[in-house]
Amino acid sequence: MDNPKVIFLIIDGLGDRPLSELGDLTPLEYAKTPNLDVIATEGINGLMTTLGRGKVPGSDVAHLTLFGYDIEKYYSGRGPIEIAGLGIKLQHGDVALRSNLGTLDTNSNLIVDRRAGRINDVSGLIKDLDGIEIDGVKFIVKPGTGHRAGVIMRGDGLSANITDADPHIDNVAPAMPKAKDDTKEAQRTVVILSKFIETAHKMLSDSDINRTRAKAGLPIANYLLVRGAGFYKSVPSFESRYSMRACAIAGAGLYKGVGSYLGMDILDVPGATGLPNTSIEAKFNAAKDSLPNYDFIFIHVKAPDSLAEDGNYMGKANFIERIDNAIKILFELKDVLLVITGDHSTPSALKKHSADPVPIVFRGPGVRKDNVTSFGERACAHGGQGYISGIDVMPEVVNLVGLAKLIGA
Ligand code: ZN
Numbered sequence: 001m002d003n004p005k006v007i008f009l010i011i012d013g014l015g016d017r018p019l020s021e022l023g024d025l026t027p028l029e030y031a032k033t034p035n036l037d038v039i040a041t042e043g044i045n046g047l048m049t050t051l052g053r054g055k056v057p058g059s060d061v062a063h064l065t066l067f068g069y070d071i072e073k074y075y076s077g078r079g080p081i082e083i084a085g086l087g088i089k090l091q092h093g094d095v096a097l098r099s100n101l102g103t104l105d106t107n108s109n110l111i112v113d114r115r116a117g118r119i120n121d122v123s124g125l126i127k128d129l130d131g132i133e134i135d136g137v138k139f140i141v142k143p144g145t146g147h148r149a150g151v152i153m154r155g156d157g158l159s160a161n162i163t164d165a166d167p168h169i170d171n172v173a174p175a176m177p178k179a180k181d182d183t184k185e186a187q188r189t190v191v192i193l194s195k196f197i198e199t200a201h202k203m204l205s206d207s208d209i210n211r212t213r214a215k216a217g218l219p220i221a222n223y224l225l226v227r228g229a230g231f232y233k234s235v236p237s238f239e240s241r242y243s244m245r246a247c248a249i250a251g252a253g254l255y256k257g258v259g260s261y262l263g264m265d266i267l268d269v270p271g272a273t274g275l276p277n278t279s280i281e282a283k284f285n286a287a288k289d290s291l292p293n294y295d296f297i298f299i300h301v302k303a304p305d306s307l308a309e310d311g312n313y314m315g316k317a318n319f320i321e322r323i324d325n326a327i328k329i330l331f332e333l334k335d336v337l338l339v340i341t342g343d344h345s346t347p348s349a350l351k352k353h354s355a356d357p358v359p360i361v362f363r364g365p366g367v368r369k370d371n372v373t374s375f376g377e378r379a380c381a382h383g384g385q386g387y388i389s390g391i392d393v394m395p396e397v398v399n400l401v402g403l404a405k406l407i408g409a
Pocket residue numbers: 012013058059062305343344
């Protein structure tokens with residue numbers, strides 16, 4: 001028999017805390033999840049602490065850890081991961097920055113709108129910025145979603161240890177990037193980046209697209225607000241580490257970025273938005289259809305985290321019920337190890353991430369079972385996996401699909 005394939009579903013912000021409004025249940029416990037409960041019954045369950053006790057994970061480091069990448073070694077800021085999600089191949093030594101296109105009022109010299117009226121497409125505006133060279137450093141500029149863009153600095157002797165040009169609030173002057181250390185690399189990077197921001201500002205101010213916007217009374221997108229500089233260090237691909245051909249199915253950019261950062265193929269799924277209106281069925285069907293081509297399929301669902309961050313516990317419970325209904329698509333697949341967990345907890349009462357452990361289930365051919373019969377925070381605490389740390393999840397996956405190597409004789 002071939003090794004089973006893996007479908008790894010990460011439900012963002014899945015874990016929660018009991019709410020008196022839900023009769024002392026968490027949104028996951030409150031939600032009616034007959035299918036997830038069957039998976040829990042047929043599988044082995046536990047609670048997963050992504051980074052360790054008391055450590056509150058950001059979604060980017062949480063995902064790297066779940067895929068078995070030590071963040072001390074492989075994480076260098078959100079910039080490179082987001083940029084990888086735009087489909088840009090990064091090279092070792094690149095400095096990657098996220099950016100908004102904002103509105104600088106040239107009379108007051110204030111950023112009056114950090115998102116330029118939430119302009120929905122910046123590709124026409126930034127195409128002439130792509131490829132500019134300043135003092136031997138090439139700038140690669142690509143559109144992101146809406147008012148966002150990715151900026152890469154490629155050249156020798158650069159540093160990502162610099163501050164943001166984005167003031168993060170409206171009606172203040174744009175900040176110029178500053179070096180955070182005394183190295184000549186950081187000094188050189190801020191000088192060149194500042195020149196680029198000035199050049200870009202001139203070019204954007206002269207653009208026909210902005211003239212048309214101004215005539216229509218819309219905020220012009222004339223200023224690059226760069227932030228989150230990260231130094232790209234080459235990362236061994238997921239396939240080279242695990243001998244599994246992998247793909248990622250996600251709506252939101254950051255998670256496509258994580259997949260791309262690790263060399264996974266990114267599947268474009270119409271209807272996958274990363275928002276509560278996403279088509280979960282479309283994602284699960286895409287996973288099912290791609291099964292012949294891949295050994296490992298990562299599916300990401302964002303909405304439970306965003307809903308909990310809004311304090312919308314009922315929305316989170318309802319969305320979990322939608323996942324439960326759609327999961328029938330994956331449920332019936334043969335020779336598949338199905339792993340379901342979250343990247344961290346997002347308690348709806350806190351409206352932010354927490355370090356509380358998250359339920360996890362492994363269900364597939366040959367996998368041990370336990371006595372857990374429902375998928376929830378307190379039920380999974382009695383599972384056969386016990387408490388598992390995020391970095392140990394992939395080794396467990398590798399073991400369960402039969403790829404783990406013998407140690408010793
Ligand atoms: Zn997350």
